Amino acid sequence: MPREARRAYPTEPEERDISIRTRTTAAALAVGAASIAIGTLAAGCGNGANDHLSKAEFLKKGNTICRRGTVELDAAGKKAFASPVHPTRQETIAFAEQTAVPNAQSQIDQLRDLAPPTADEARVKKFLDLAEVAVHNVKARPQLLGRENASETANSLAREYGLTACAG
Helix, strand or coil: CCCCHHHHCCCCCCCCCCHHHHHHHHHHHHHHHHHCCCEEEEEECCCCCHHHHHHHHHHHHHHHHHHHHHHHHHHHHHHHCCCCCCCCCHHHHHHHHHHHHHHHHHHHHHHHHCCCCCHHHHHHHHHHHHHHHHHHHHHCCHHHHCCCHHHHHHHHHHHHHHHHCCCC
């Protein structure tokens, strides 16, 4: 929906319906957050120091996980909203709590099992950190789904790295 059209709606979170971007942003959050989670934990990364993937292998596996998550999220979104163009606040919150956040966390868990190339660990850790912030923000305040919640920066970094299916 063009920005001009969205301005016609009330801007207070409690007053306005979320636009079609809710479902798209839900996918971006879940997929972007998950793809960003492909990195390392503070204590280490992936399956162990000897299991690091090449960047090409990492991107192929990571994008496959994200595509699968996006398909699941889109299918759930089509069922969750009575009007996908203007979902209600209640529908958005329920979708965030019951679908988007668990979907993102599942992808994060799967992607954590992948070990990025050693040279990319810090870069991928940054994705992970930002993804965790986005998931935490939406989990704590589900009404942030479809709004600024830290997923935008995480998605941008994921795209730059090559995780195009993981960045909304």
